């Protein structure tokens with residue numbers, strides 16, 4: 001019989017597929033972002049003054065591009081670099097990243113900024129304006145500067161009250177102070193020409209000034225990205241160039257895909273997982289193009305896509321997804337009426353003691369989930385009268401989906417989102 005040490009050694013010695021699979025996770029932010037050098041440079045130019053003449057002006061920049069084009073990753077890694085540079089020059093600069101999809105008002109966004117800056121501003125019963133003034137004062141006392149990324153800003157444009165939208169866009173029109181300590185990066189998937197339709201003329205001018213565009217990735221670019229991300233994620237030599245090329249061609253914008261790096265990474269990861277299972281059964285020794293084919297042809301891909309999105313959806317979006325899944329299961333049909341989904345959603349909220357989001361917000365969530373490819377929507381149904389909307393999932397099997405959703409909801413509730 002093997003002793004415990006021998007068992008451990010045999011596991012350690014056994015050649016595997018993944019060296020560190022967390023490096024392929026969607027939330028992992030790599031040190032280098034191939035093919036985003038130009039966007040990085042533009043950011044550096046626009047934020048130069050924060051280091052050279054801190055407080056002289058407040059930068060306001062939009063990062064615009066479709067799903068999975070590296071907006072979030074670029075903003076976060078820019079934040080890391082610039083705060084390091086600032087501290088080398090004696091400027092107290094912090095980077096703050098707020099996911100606006102989980103916020104409901106300008107005040108809740110500002111609260112999040114305060115928390116991430118670690119400032120002590122009492123906020124019991126303060127209005128947005130009072131709270132912000134207290135926050136700015138505290139920053140003055142601490143001689144602190146910040147770059148704030150407002151990620152998922154479309155959700156602000158769609159679902160925040162007009163007043164709150166303007167407060168976040170025209171911040172220093174409202175708050176007159178000598179030193180402008182807050183700088184903003186707005187991250188959006190909406191074409192700027194679409195985004196401004198939700199605004200008045202003055203705000204429009206503000207939003208249009210500095211836009212950095214993130215185009216969908218071409219196949220060649222994805223190849224470099226995959227190869228780079230695979231380093232350290234897989235054992236050396238386990239994935240061949242043909243595999244990277246195949247995935248890159250599946251997803252590349254110029255080769256018929258949507259140019260979404262997150263999707264490309266998810267496919268590579270799933271192919272790796274499949275190869276790992278086969279390796280344990282002695283049926284494979286490395287990741288092959290065939291594994292990618294199997295993954296991309298299988299129903300798993302729909303599930304991969306949904307599971308991938310669970311990481312960045314807010315609690316209410318997750319509850320809505322659960323409501324859709326339950327609705328589909330209860331009715332046993334392939335599409336379910338949104339009105340019905342909303343009822344189920346409200347019931348779920350009530351059971352958890354949560355206030356359900358308003359109809360307009362729920363509607364926005366559905367549009368948003370559809371634009372992410374997580375759900376599919378349809379206006380009419382054969383054999384049913386009237387004009388209402390219907391929603392469904394792609395290929396994801398409902399039971400696996402529901403159990404994954406349960407877990408994600410539990411996690412979100414724990415962090416108290």
Ligand SMILES: Nc1ncnc2c1ncn2[C@@H]1O[C@H](COP(=O)(O)OP(=O)(O)OP(=O)(O)O)[C@@H](O)[C@H]1O
Pocket residue numbers: 025026027028029030032033034035036065066067068069070071072073074189214225229261262265
């Ligand atoms: N140039 C790149 N090099 C390496 N990894 C990248 C690159 N661009 C994107 N990624 C990775 O792809 C995934 C998606 O990127 P990211 O989350 O930044 O996209 P996004 O533009 O914010 O998408 P969304 O609009 O869906 O929020 C992340 O895991 C990110 O680390």
Ligand SMILES: [Mg+2]
Pocket residue numbers: 071072073151
């Ligand atoms: Mg993002």
